[in-house]
Every structure is written in C-alpha cells, then in structure tokens.
Amino acid sequence: MKLRILSCAFVLAASGMDGVYAEESAAMTDFVRGNGCFSCHSATEKxxxxxxxxxxxxxxxxxxxxxxxxxxxxxxxxxxxxSRVAMPPHQNISNEDLTRLAKWVLSQKT
Ligand code: HEC
Structure with a gap:
C-alpha cells in the first residue's frame, strides 16, 4: 500500500518535470543554435x-x-x-552558460 502511494507520487512528479523539461529544452535549442553549435553538430547525425x-x-x-x-x-x-577535425575553442561563453550547454548535450537521448 505504501509502495503504491509512493509510485503514484513518483508518476505525478515525473509528469510535472516533463513539462518543465520540454520548455527548458525548446529555449535551450534556440540557445545552442544561437551559439553556432548546430553548424557542426546535429542531435542525431554526425x-x-x-x-x-x-x-x-x-x-x-x-x-x-x-x-x-x-x-x-x-x-x-x-x-x-x-575525427581529424578539431572543435574550436569557445572562450566567449560564460562558465554558467557552458554548464547549461554541457548539461543539455548530456540530456540528448535517443
Ligand atoms: C567548427 C565545428 C564545431 C563547432 C562550431 C562546435 N563543435 Fe563541438 N565538436 C566538433 C568536433 C569536430 C568535435 C570532436 C572533437 C574531438 O574529436 O575531440 C566536437 C566535440 C564536441 C563535444 C564532445 C567533447 C568531448 O570531450 O568528448 C561536445 C560536448 C561539443 N562538441 C559541444 C559543442 C557545443 C555545445 C558547441 C556550441 C557552443 C559546439 N560543440 C560547437 C566541432 C564543432
């Protein structure tokens, strides 16, 4: 019984998080595009x-x-x-934004 309440709470929490994640993700996609990352990277293709x-x-x-x-x-x-090509440095991006970018890249799942 306790377990059922727990798992129910988990589903609710997870679906709530999904909404937040989707919003953050759309904003992040624009942010990544704005930094020029998509000229060399795509979500799915090399x-x-x-x-x-x-x-x-x-x-x-x-x-x-x-x-x-x-x-x-x-x-x-x-x-x-x-790859024989190097990624150039991005010294102009703040550490805070670099962390957001790194976390976003790591959240890109198949
Ligand atoms: C000029 C092309 C180019 C641009 C622009 C570029 N990348 Fe890359 N990126 C590469 C290449 C090439 C590699 C593979 C480097 C290697 O083999 O170590 C790479 C690798 C990476 C890696 C993996 C690094 C590792 O340690 O394994 C991440 C993360 C990454 N890029 C994120 C980004 C982000 C975020 C941006 C935008 C700020 C960006 N890249 C812009 C070409 C680019």
Missing part, C-alpha cells in the same frame, strides 16, 4: 562533430561528464572522436 546523442551516450556513466564537456567546449577538443 556532421563535422559527433551527434549530440552519441556524445550523451558516450558520457552516460561518467559522473564527471559536465566539467569534462565544459572544458572541451570552452578550450576546444581534438582526437576524442576519431
């Missing part, structure tokens, strides 16, 4: 850089993924994705 979904699955079990990706986006990255 363009110049790996797809955001493959980045998300590669780092799914890495608890240090957010700071690691912040560093990659900020300072650029090369050689991690068997």
């Amino acid at each position: 363009i110049v850089g790996p797809s955001f979904q493959s980045i998300s699955s590669k780092y799914a079990d890495d608890k240090d993924a957010v700071p690691a990706l912040v560093q990659s986006i900020k300072n650029g990255s090369v050689g991690k994705w068997s």
